[in-house]
Amino acid sequence: MLSKLSITAILVATGSLISAQTFQRLGTCPSLGCILPPDEQDFLPGQQFDIRFEVHAPKNGSEAFNNGVPDEKFTATITKDHDRKGGKAKSIADFFKLKGSAEPKVEKWTFSWYEDLFAQDAKTPSVVNVASKVYRRVALYEPGTYTVTLRYYGGKTTTAKWTVRELATRKKAKNVIFFIGDGMTTNMITAARLLAHKTINGKYQSLMQLDKFPVLGHQMTHSIDSFITDSANSASALYSGHKSTVNAMGVYADSSPDPFDDPKVETIIELLVRIWGSAWGAVSTAFIADATPIALTAHTRLRSQYGPLIDQALNGVTNYSWPGHGGPDAYFGGGAEQFLPGSGSYQGKDYYAEFAKKGYSVSLNKTSLLKADNKKKALGIFCKANLPVWLDRNIFPENSAKLKNDPAGGSGAATDLPGLKDMTLKAIDVLHARGGKKGFFLMSEAASIDKQMHSLDYERALGDLLELDDTVRATVAKLKSLGILEETLIVVSADHGHGFDVFGSSDTKYMAAQPDDRSKRDAVGVYQNSGLSQYTVEQPGISYNTGPNFPVNWDPRYVIAAGAGANPDHREQYGVDKTGPRTPAATLAGKGSSDFYVNPTDETKGFVVNGTVPVSQSQGVHSLTDVPVYAMGPCQERFGGTYENIDLFYKMAECLGLAHGSNKTIRG
Amino acid sequence: MLSKLSITAILVATGSLISAQTFQRLGTCPSLGCILPPDEQDFLPGQQFDIRFEVHAPKNGSEAFNNGVPDEKFTATITKDHDRKGGKAKSIADFFKLKGSAEPKVEKWTFSWYEDLFAQDAKTPSVVNVASKVYRRVALYEPGTYTVTLRYYGGKTTTAKWTVRELATRKKAKNVIFFIGDGMTTNMITAARLLAHKTINGKYQSLMQLDKFPVLGHQMTHSIDSFITDSANSASALYSGHKSTVNAMGVYADSSPDPFDDPKVETIIELLVRIWGSAWGAVSTAFIADATPIALTAHTRLRSQYGPLIDQALNGVTNYSWPGHGGPDAYFGGGAEQFLPGSGSYQGKDYYAEFAKKGYSVSLNKTSLLKADNKKKALGIFCKANLPVWLDRNIFPENSAKLKNDPAGGSGAATDLPGLKDMTLKAIDVLHARGGKKGFFLMSEAASIDKQMHSLDYERALGDLLELDDTVRATVAKLKSLGILEETLIVVSADHGHGFDVFGSSDTKYMAAQPDDRSKRDAVGVYQNSGLSQYTVEQPGISYNTGPNFPVNWDPRYVIAAGAGANPDHREQYGVDKTGPRTPAATLAGKGSSDFYVNPTDETKGFVVNGTVPVSQSQGVHSLTDVPVYAMGPCQERFGGTYENIDLFYKMAECLGLAHGSNKTIRG
Known part of the structure; x- marks a missing residue:
């Protein structure tokens, strides 16, 4: 004692x-x-x-x-x-x-x-x-x-x-493609593999693209003043080499009331454009003003300043002397609210028009995106808010069809939506054409791994993780076909985790048949009773036509049983929610209340799990865990072992020859 | 749809x-x-x-x-x-x-x-x-x-x-030391770092020894017929290159009633002794007949056959023709039940005497262990059951003092207990002396990372993880001082995970003061309110004297808030349990019942979290996640990337030159 x-x-x-x-x-x-x-x-x-x-x-x-x-x-x-x-x-x-x-x-x-x-x-x-x-x-x-x-x-x-740090003036990689699985952990990658890849007597018959990367590292994600980060300051650490504070990007948070006067740090995009004049792009399945894509150019303590930050993405920092970045060469995602004239956009302006004025092609659907001139700067905004997730675009499209997210501002649903793969491959075409010998930097984000983990919708999160893996696979093939694979560094990582893991299987038929919460838990099989993945077992007559690297059955009788440790009050029935992304917790007092209970209409065949986070939280929260880093290409050997998230910036910046002893522009 | x-x-x-x-x-x-x-x-x-x-x-x-x-x-x-x-x-x-x-x-x-x-x-x-x-x-x-x-x-x-697989007859590493953190995940390593190592404005001022390893990999832990493994068949996969079934080791499980007639596979120990005549040892903080240490030599479908398996560890498989292994050169852990004559030992025999007959020194406490002749084979059994955990040996020794676990069979507590570091360093001395130019293989297990995660006692699990890290650090120094660091491959990994993660902090003072479960949850701080680790903040007058790589304060007001996702009904008050390892769930019907509820005497200041596993489970369960692999030394470059647990066996066996095209004995 x-x-x-x-x-x-x-x-x-x-x-x-x-x-x-x-x-x-x-x-x-x-x-x-x-x-x-x-x-x-x-x-x-x-x-x-x-x-x-x-x-x-x-x-x-x-x-x-x-x-x-x-x-x-x-x-x-x-x-x-x-x-x-x-x-x-x-x-x-x-x-x-x-x-x-x-x-x-x-x-x-x-x-x-x-x-x-x-x-x-x-x-x-x-x-x-x-x-x-x-x-x-x-x-x-x-x-x-x-x-x-x-x-x-x-x-x-x-x-x-x-x-x-040390000088590094020679460009070792002509191009860098940085994939971010938002909120993605090793645990989730393991689960995604289980769903999409078949084993025979313990041996996987195919693997994730990530599993094939030659170099693996771990990065620590904590922010500068709290050990749990959000996606703003973690993205900022990855892009600038400076950790920051929750909600802040491209600045050290000061105590002043103005969210735009905080002391700034230059990002990899600003460095790359200033020094080499390279092309750059961002792709996300989130609204494009969301933290992970916007932090490439954002300098603010307040990530929710979406409108002004879109202006920063196009025009750079205008209120203080600061290096510009010329605007993105390819910029694809959701978030029409910041582009349509109105309360969501900066000064109420039409940002489709603002981008067009600067020479951008503007695409509002997949067909238009694929036709866009690779030699022009390209903007693609495909819906309001976030893109519907892979599962709702590919398996349950009726869920996407009922949304009111027309990127042109109409009252209906966005139709003809691209996925992460479509956007990423098109961005590579544009950046390759525009970057030329000056090369390019592309950030491509699978945003809804995080967003669906927040709402404990594990299948939707894992579907988007598999879409990311499929996109990385297609990217490797694309770079090969363009003849630039050997000169392109590919890094795949995350910005933080969620405390997710699979701990067994659940017999959905048995759980539905049990009368009370305690007996429903008997449907969960642990250790040997977890059995084998049924997501990979072909069902006569069932085909989702989503290719070999996705589950052949999203809705088996025996499903994964998983949990996050950090959650609001909710029910768990396990298995995919077919009518759309789940909302695990709800207020009984109606809108404006922040006192969350089990959502009475969610997963009604399951049992109640009460919350571990404050009752004001309607969702799960981020977690502490180090997240994996996968690297392939020039400088790959620098990405092994364990290091800080800011080190990813230094490793990429050094590989790109951005560490100079003077401020002269190179642009060779 | x-x-x-x-x-x-x-x-x-x-x-x-x-x-x-x-x-x-x-x-x-x-x-x-x-x-x-x-x-x-x-x-x-x-x-x-x-x-x-x-x-x-x-x-x-x-x-x-x-x-x-x-x-x-x-x-x-x-x-x-x-x-x-x-x-x-x-x-x-x-x-x-x-x-x-x-x-x-x-x-x-x-x-x-x-x-x-x-x-x-x-x-x-x-x-x-x-x-x-x-x-x-x-x-x-x-x-x-x-x-x-x-x-x-x-x-x-x-x-x-x-x-x-391919032939590999040349020995590239003279020695292999294989550390297993039972149940250890990347998430837990991240949390342990947070507790023991200080940051200043986001930069760690010191690191885990594991963080300093040059090569990092991930291994997949699923068993042959279920995606969640136990420690028996995962250990067996690591030691034999063959995945097996829950509860099985060194065999493929058949359907016969006899747990010892299942078809066997040769382990790395049996190969190493047969081919090179090397020395070998096992160290564990568990009872030594527990799955992870015993699987080095065990061939059975039923891991609970503890007595017979200790006989297999000493005498090899005796009921079928099978290569021997000569018995361990160093064998240190708990589990006196299998050595004291009686119902726990094979045929009721005195296994202290059986080992002594074969020339072993027998140590029942740390003093005796440290004095044991390095040139003799050494047995050290320091208590009944598992060793008390690091936290109860070092911070709350009164908890260890009240146990009835005398390894000599007396009615009192085991006193003068060694820790993982003491046992491992002594084993290296013995194996180095006995292996000589033939080299050695040592497996050293931090067993209670798993055992304490099962009972949701996160501080005790993390304490034992830090003890493992400290042991690895001391091992590197020891090998250096012996002049054998360069010829020794060190691998640190795990056998499976638990779905653990930290998601915030908790104000223990505030939680204790709140009147009901929902308001207690407001004590949990997430994102920016998680703040910084207080386990690293020096408190005037408080010193645990446990060295620089452990927390300076195990009992701060603001503690980590963590969860596992898979748990029985229990309460969470967070923070260290000072009176001993926790028992989160209990039966109301008394012994023999398997209907578990919140233990009414456990963490009584906390709020109730109801279970997600069958009510017959009194503890949390293993999880799916890939686990990390850290490698240093000869062949380290083979351990990067993502692979199966069986590949760790092949990588180690190939590095040891154990893949031969004939059955002749080398023993050069």
């Missing part, structure tokens, strides 16, 4: 700063002086970024200081570490040779936060006054470590160690 | 054979004639094995045939595939040149099974009469594929394709 060890104090007696690890005044800023980018951050040589300093003066609460008056006379210096003993610390303006060594003006604002759940319940926020300065668009060109020091309140200091 | 596609039959109208995928007459035998080893099996050249044929005659049920009279005049042939068109199929006895080409006698027996859960409820078994022959101790020496054909009932045939 504790008392036997060298313990002289009891945990609960320690200060609130430690409790504040979970409820934080500002992530990355445990003291009252904040440096953004903070301590222990890495940079690509030449990568452009902003620097913000904040000095906090809490007015009340456990950290109350200086009567809530922040020090406006703070100073900051930076030193390259080998210079330190020489005492050559320079002011930020001097070091970066900012125009006339001008100091930016001090900004001031106030924000509040809750120190813990008790404070939140009691509605007793802690209020903080802030003084701040921001230095825009600087870069570090020389590899090594740097020390940034902020001095404030007389004698207080905060320091940050920054590391600039 | 289905009706729109080319569907001419409804699933439920199809035959029972397909439903029988889950409830199986005999796994690996979908028709009435069975070949063991069955279709699609791989072999190491020269690996010894038995062959069994069975012909089934179901008396009743959906497969009733021939009035329940099995064909006793079945015949079987084998052909090497390039010989096939020449028609050189030979009888089994001829092909393998069995003594005087003698045919074995026909054996007969009867077994019964249930075709589904309805039949089980109705107590209407299907009864099967069997005729069988078994051919003992044969081997295939020439790489390539072979076809085995069984002919029965006049015109029926069953065929099996067998593949003999």
Whole structure:
């Protein structure tokens, strides 16, 4: 027991700063002086970024200081570490040779936060006054470590160690294709294999394309200030080499009210266009303003600023000096709301027209997409919101037909929808034609692995995972046929996980026949009673015509039994939901309520599983697990082993020769 | 919907054979004639094995045939595939040149099974009469594929394709150390890292030893006849290159009543001793007769035959002609029940004495273990049952002190217990001394990762995972100090997973203060509210003195919130259970009942989570997920990518030069 060890104090007696690890005044800023980018951050040589300093003066609460008056006379210096003993610390303006060594003006604002759940319940926020300065668009060109020091309140200091990685100026891969299975874990890949690939006496007769990749790695997905990430800041880490905060992309989140003034970091797209003038594209089965596709170009603390972020994707950052990216060469997905003129679009403008004005072909369906001129920049928006999932496009199309998601703004359903494979292969055609010898970067996202895992709809999530695998398979074949396979790095990974796993099978017939929840659970077979996958057993007369790498039967009597650990109240009957994506939890009090219970109309033949997440959550949530990385092509050997999500950026950027010691444009 | 596609039959109208995928007459035998080893099996050249044929005659049920009279005049042939068109199929006895080409006698027996859960409820078994022959101790020496054909009932045939892998006669690694984290997944490794290693603004300041391994792979763990494995047949796959059936080890499970007559396959230990005369050892924190350690030498369909299996570990298989293994050179773990004379030991004998008779030092505590002569064979049994877990040995030792597990058979607690690191480092000393230039093979198992995951005791599972990582770290240092690091292949993997993941944090103080289950769930923080790990935050005056690679605080206010998806009814209050390993579910009807509910005395400050597994299961169950493989040393490059668990055997065996084209002993 504790008392036997060298313990002289009891945990609960320690200060609130430690409790504040979970409820934080500002992530990355445990003291009252904040440096953004903070301590222990890495940079690509030449990568452009902003620097913000904040000095906090809490007015009340456990950290109350200086009567809530922040020090406006703070100073900051930076030193390259080998210079330190020489005492050559320079002011930020001097070091970066900012125009006339001008100091930016001090900004001031106030924000509040809750120190813990008790404070939140009691509605007793802690209020903080802030003084701040921001230095825009600087870069570090020389590899090594740097020390940034902020001095404030007389004698207080905060320091940050920054590391600039090695130079890498030679392009080893002409092209990079980066596939992201949003929320995809090893557990899900294992389950997808079980559904789509047949075993005979324990030996798989075919494999996933992912299984055939020569190099496997794991990446850690935690964000900078919480160990569970969302898709915004994880995408940002993958694209910029800088971890961020939940809901933030392409910036370090500051405490100011403006979601667009946070200090920015340059993304791989901005680097690639600035240095090599390459073509780039994004494909997603989500709405295209969703975090994973939009983070390629987005700089904001608030991912929900969909309209402005589409403008950033087309026009770059316009409110501050910042490198442009020329707009995507291929941009395919859902999310017509941000393109149709109206409340969803930036300044109410018609973004189909805005893109067209800049020379884009605009496709609103698959037929049009496939016909689009490969030599022109191409926009394809195929529906409102997210694309219907693979299962509803291919097996249960009547579910897609009843939606009101016409991308042209009509009242009916989007018809003639492309899938991830169609969009990805077309994007490769466009990017190959437009990139030419300058090469290209394509990000292709299977978004609904995550979205369907959130709603515990495992079959729909796994269907989209299989679509991703099929797309990767077709991509390898396409690159081969174009003669560019050997010069293209293909990376497949994820941005975070969900705690999903299969633990047995379930006899749907038996479960439906049982009278109560406890006896229904007897339908679940574990260990030897899990048996073999019946999704791969051919049924006389049943064919979905979806090819060899998908289940031959989506609706067998014995289905997988799976769970996520993190879920709202819901029922589990297991097996595919034929009438559309499931909604596991519902409020009884109607819209606006956030008190979720079992949805009375969902999986009514199953048994109740009560929730493990706050009752305000209607869905499952992301999880901690490292996610897999598969690599093939130039530089593949760098992707083995275990590393941080930001390392994927550095590995890709180094392979693309983006780490330069000066800011000159190459564009050779 | 289905009706729109080319569907001419409804699933439920199809035959029972397909439903029988889950409830199986005999796994690996979908028709009435069975070949063991069955279709699609791989072999190491020269690996010894038995062959069994069975012909089934179901008396009743959906497969009733021939009035329940099995064909006793079945015949079987084998052909090497390039010989096939020449028609050189030979009888089994001829092909393998069995003594005087003698045919074995026909054996007969009867077994019964249930075709589904309805039949089980109705107590209407299907009864099967069997005729069988078994051919003992044969081997295939020439790489390539072979076809085995069984002919029965006049015109029926069953065929099996067998593949003999390539020769590999040169020893590339002198030694192999194979660490198994039982039940360990990538998800758990991620969580263990979070608890033990500190981040500053998203960058880990130290890493797991596993994170530093240069090569990463994934292995698929499914068994031969069910997609969820147990630790017996998965261990067997890892050690023999042959997948098997739940509860079986070193055999293909037949349908006979005798658990020791099933057709055997040679294990890596038997091969290594037969070919090179190397030393070998096993270390486990489980009782040493448990599946993972015992499967190195066990040949049985029934893992619960603990006493006889300890005899097999010492004396080899004695009831059939079979290569010996000379007994382990180092054998350390728990499980005194199989060594103390009495009902737990084979024939009631004293196995401490049996081992001592064969020249073993016998240690019953850590002090004695550390003093044991490295030149002698060494047995170390430190308690009854499993070793207390790391957390109860190091942080809450009063929990270990109250056990009645004296390995000498006394009524008190085992004291002076070694941990996995002590046992492993000592085993290396003994094996290095005894193996000499012939090298050694050591298997070291962290068993309670699995055992504590079963009972949803996440902190205890992660503590033992960190102990494994610390042991691997110490092993690398030890091998270096012995000068044998470069010639030793280290592989770390698992045998299967549990569907565990962390999805947020929980405020233990807030949860304890809430009055009901729904409000308790508000204590769980997800996404940004998960915050940072507090297990790594130093508390003034608290030190566990367990070193830099373990948590500095096991009992913070904000703890991880995790779940498994597969669980019995239980409560979750999160955080460490200080009074000992938890028992999440209990029967209300008392002993003997198998109707499990929330244990009323477990985690009483938490909220109820009802179960997802049959109510007869008191614990969580294994899951489907592929598990990670970490490799370092000679042949490490073979361990990247995705492959089957049996491939780990082939990779290790090839690296050890065990694939020979003849049966001569090398022992150079």
